[in-house]
Amino acid sequence: MAPAVAVSAPASDERLRISPLARKIAAQQSVDASRVTGTGPHGRIVKADILAAAANPALLKSAAASAGAAATPPRSGTPFTGGAVAAKGPIQEERLAPVSTMRGVIAKRMVESTTTIPYVYLDIEIDAEPLLAVRAQLNTGLESQGVKLSVNDFILKASAEALRRVPTVNCSWEGTHIRHHGAAHVAFAVALEDGLITPVVRDAHLKSVFQISTEVKALGKKAKDKKLAPADYTGGTFCVSNLGMMGIPKFTAIINPPNAAILAVGTTVAKPVVKNGQVVAGQTLTVTLSCDHRVFDGAVGAQFLGALKDLLEKPALLLV
Structure with a gap:
């Protein structure tokens, strides 16, 4: 079972305690590691913390400018470019559009x-x-x-x-x-x-x-x-x-x-x-x-x- 993920204030890269593997996965999953609370020894961020954070829109780099805010779902028609799938809501607004x-x-x-x-x-x-x-x-x-x-x-x-x-x-x-x-x-x-x-x-x-x-x-x-x-x-x-x-x-x-x-x-x-x-x-x-x-x-x-x-x-x- 993945650990709970807490959102913390951004930490500078110099004092960020994170394992090399966790840092690599964070880059791959677009996770803002500076906002993740580590559960390893002395608060070190480990692999499990990053994997759990990947499911939290607030911890993705695309949402780092607004701490705690959910990432904005992609607009309809926006091509998938890889990385974590952060949005959990509907793929688009359900509506009836007139034929142009x-x-x-x-x-x-x-x-x-x-x-x-x-x-x-x-x-x-x-x-x-x-x-x-x-x-x-x-x-x-x-x-x-x-x-x-x-x-x-x-x-x-x-x-x-x-x-x-x-x-x-x-x-x-x-x-x-x-x-x-x-x-x-x-x-x-x-x-x-x-x-x-x-x-x-x-x-x-x-x-x-x-x-x-x-x-x-x-x-x-x-x-x-x-x-x-x-x-x-x-x-x-x-x-x-x-x-x-x-x-x-x-x-x-x-x-x-x-x-x-x-x-x-x-x-x-x-x-x-x-x-x-x-x-x-x-x-x-x-x-x-x-x-x-x-x-x-x-x-x-x-x-x-x-x-x-x-x-x-x-x-x-x-x-x-």
Whole structure:
């Protein structure tokens, strides 16, 4: 049975009596040891004191500024970053929230997408080392000019070029007709507090990766500031959803009608790969294409992914 924990006035580190093990555990559990009363010899703080204190919000460092006050529970949506779980109350306020206009539109379109579109999912693994190397070289060499390219900038450009090679993917289902789009208007998903929005890089097939990067940054900022005009997020012919920056290695995305496909991009993964018959350290990237089977078949989707893989593994092709 753990000993009772008393809250005392803070003690200076010089006169703090604490065992090395207790000090280590206190650091790991974010316990303010200076406020713990020790039960060991001569009032020394021992392991059991720290473990008991970890369950007392008043003794955690996040609450040290207010002695005896319970730690504030994290807000809903706050990511867990490790350490002791101090809050013991509800995870959030229980309430009934009205559906926002954005959330309502998303719900309607996603239900439409998943109930009316026959899906085919295809994924392919890409050697990301050439892409990462070219990106690093460009960012280092052009840093003085304010250039900072992201992996997603290359993926958007590569998607536009792959659509040029396999244009059937750049189509829309219209009931009795299939509309073939002459331009690659590539949208990209931006996460907002109330949902997702997909700004569009128009005529991406005519723009350089540098132009795409500049436009993506401007559209992303407008999205975060809620200043996008309808023309900024409508009319896309293809969409890219990237969760790589969140550490997701692979996922499938829901098509945004009237598009016939969406590309889901995972994070780069360091792992052993086989090159020239030898197992070596490598960096891979997995992308998944969600296809509308009414518009094109799996073989066409496979051709698109093959073209995309070729472009991303030979990133110099995206710079000409």
